[in-house]
Amino acid sequence: MIDLTLHDTGPRSLRVREFYLGRQPILDRNQALFGYELLFRNAPVGPAHVTNDLTATAAVIAHASQLGMEKTIGDALGFVNVDADVIMSDIFPFLPREKVVLEIINTMQATPQVLARIRELVGHGFSFALDDVTGESPDVLALLPLVDYVKMDMRNIPLSSLMKLAPRFRQDKKKLVAEKVETREEFKNCLDLGFDYFQGYYFSRPVIMSGKKLSPSQLAVMELMTLVTSDADNQEIERAIKRDVSLALNLLRLVNTPAVGARQRIDSLSQAVTVLGRRQLQRWLQIMLYAEPSKRGHSMTPLLMLATTRGRLLELLAGKLRPSQREVADIAFTVGIMSLMDTLFGISMTEILEQIPVGSDVREALLTRSGFYGDLLKLVECIERIEEMDNHIVPTLRDLAMSTDDLVELEMAAFEWSDNVVRYAL
Missing domain, CATH: 1.10.3210.10 (Hypothetical protein af1432)
Known part of the structure; x- marks a missing residue:
C-alpha cells in the first residue's frame, strides 16, 4: 500500500512541480461540458521520485492543498485514473467525493481485497468508471456492479464489438463514455449506439465549408x-x-x-x-x-x-x-x-x-x-x-x-x- 499521507515531509515527498497536468473535456449528448479527465505525467527532469504515472496521480491528489481540484475542474466532474495500489491507499480523505469519478485501469485485477475496498468507497459516496473496456472479461464482470460508467476507447475497439457491447452495458444501466472520439463520424456512430458522454477532440477539428460566410x-x-x-x-x-x-x-x-x-x-x-x-x-x-x-x-x-x-x-x-x-x-x-x-x-x-x-x-x-x-x-x-x-x-x-x-x-x-x-x- 502506498503511504500518501499529507504529513510526509521526508525527502521523497512529491510536489506538483514534478508533474505535467493534462485536462481533456468530456461532453454530453448535446456537446455541452460534463467533466474532464485529469491526466498526470511524471516530468522526466530532476530526481526520479515516482515509478509510474498512476503513482504520480495518487501523489498529486494527496497533495490537494497544492493542486487545487476546484480550480482545475470548476463546476465539472473530474475523472482520475486509479489502480489497485491507489484504491488500497489512504488518499481518499483528500478527494471531494461529489466532484470526482475514479477510473479503474483495464489492467487491474479484481481481487477479493480490491473489490471489498471499492464496495467500501462506494458506500462512502465515491463513483467509479471502468476504463478501456473491450469485452466481458471475468474482471470486468466482477467490477461491473460497482461502477457507474463504462469507458470504451474508439482506437482499441472495432465498431462490430461496440455494437454488441454498448446495448449490453446500457441494459445494466451503465453510463457509456466514448474515448478518443476524433471525427464527427465517430461521434455520430456513438450517438446512434446510445453513448451518454464523449471524450476526444472531434469538436475542435475544423469542418471546412467552401464559400461559407460569417453570420x-x-x-x-x-x-x-x-x-x-x-x-x-x-x-x-x-x-x-x-x-x-x-x-x-x-x-x-x-x-x-x-x-x-x-x-x-x-x-x-x-x-x-x-x-x-x-x-x-x-x-x-x-x-x-x-x-x-x-x-x-x-x-x-x-x-x-x-x-x-x-x-x-x-x-x-x-x-x-x-x-x-x-x-x-x-x-x-x-x-x-x-x-x-x-x-x-x-x-x-x-x-x-x-x-x-x-x-x-x-x-x-x-x-x-x-x-x-x-x-x-x-x-x-x-x-x-x-x-x-x-x-x-x-x-x-x-x-x-x-x-x-x-x-x-x-x-x-x-x-x-x-x-x-x-x-x-x-
Whole structure:
C-alpha cells in the first residue's frame, strides 16, 4: 500500500512541480461540458521520485492543498485514473467525493481485497468508471456492479464489438463514455449506439465549408474589432457597438466578469471603452466570437472553453518568459484564441487571415506553428493531447528555455480564468 499521507515531509515527498497536468473535456449528448479527465505525467527532469504515472496521480491528489481540484475542474466532474495500489491507499480523505469519478485501469485485477475496498468507497459516496473496456472479461464482470460508467476507447475497439457491447452495458444501466472520439463520424456512430458522454477532440477539428460566410453577428464583431485595432476614436467605437443591442449587452456582461479585474462595476459602453483600453476590448470581442453560437442554440461551450484556456495559457507563458514586454503577452493571447477560429467559422485559417489583418509573427504561428508564438502554441497543444504527445513537451520547453516548475501552476491559473469567463459569456 502506498503511504500518501499529507504529513510526509521526508525527502521523497512529491510536489506538483514534478508533474505535467493534462485536462481533456468530456461532453454530453448535446456537446455541452460534463467533466474532464485529469491526466498526470511524471516530468522526466530532476530526481526520479515516482515509478509510474498512476503513482504520480495518487501523489498529486494527496497533495490537494497544492493542486487545487476546484480550480482545475470548476463546476465539472473530474475523472482520475486509479489502480489497485491507489484504491488500497489512504488518499481518499483528500478527494471531494461529489466532484470526482475514479477510473479503474483495464489492467487491474479484481481481487477479493480490491473489490471489498471499492464496495467500501462506494458506500462512502465515491463513483467509479471502468476504463478501456473491450469485452466481458471475468474482471470486468466482477467490477461491473460497482461502477457507474463504462469507458470504451474508439482506437482499441472495432465498431462490430461496440455494437454488441454498448446495448449490453446500457441494459445494466451503465453510463457509456466514448474515448478518443476524433471525427464527427465517430461521434455520430456513438450517438446512434446510445453513448451518454464523449471524450476526444472531434469538436475542435475544423469542418471546412467552401464559400461559407460569417453570420451577421460575427461580422458585426469582426467590424468592431477592426475599428478597435485601428485609429478610430472612442465615440466611433461606441456608435458601432450601439448599433447591435445584443452585442452591447453581451459586451457589458463580459467586461464585468471577475476575470477582467475591474475595481468598479462598468455600467456604460463609454466606460467600458475607456476603462478597458483597446487591447482588453479586442480580447473580449475575440471571446464573444466563440460565445455567440451558443446563444443561438448551438452548443459551442467546449470550443469556447478550449479557446479561452489556450489564449490565457499562452498569455501567462509569454508573460513568464518575457516579463518586461506586455505587448508580447497580448499577442500570445490573440494567437491562442485565434488558433481555433478555423473550426469556429468552418473556413480555412488562410481565408481567416485574409479577413483579419495580423502581423507576420502571428501569421507564422497560426499557419506553420513557427517562431516564438508558434512554439508556445505547440506546447499548449501538446499538453491538451498529453496522452499521445507528452514526449514532445520537454523538447519544446527546452527550446523556450522554460522550466517545468511553473507549468502546472500557470495551467491551473488558465483553467480557473477560463472557467470564470465561460460562466459569464453564456
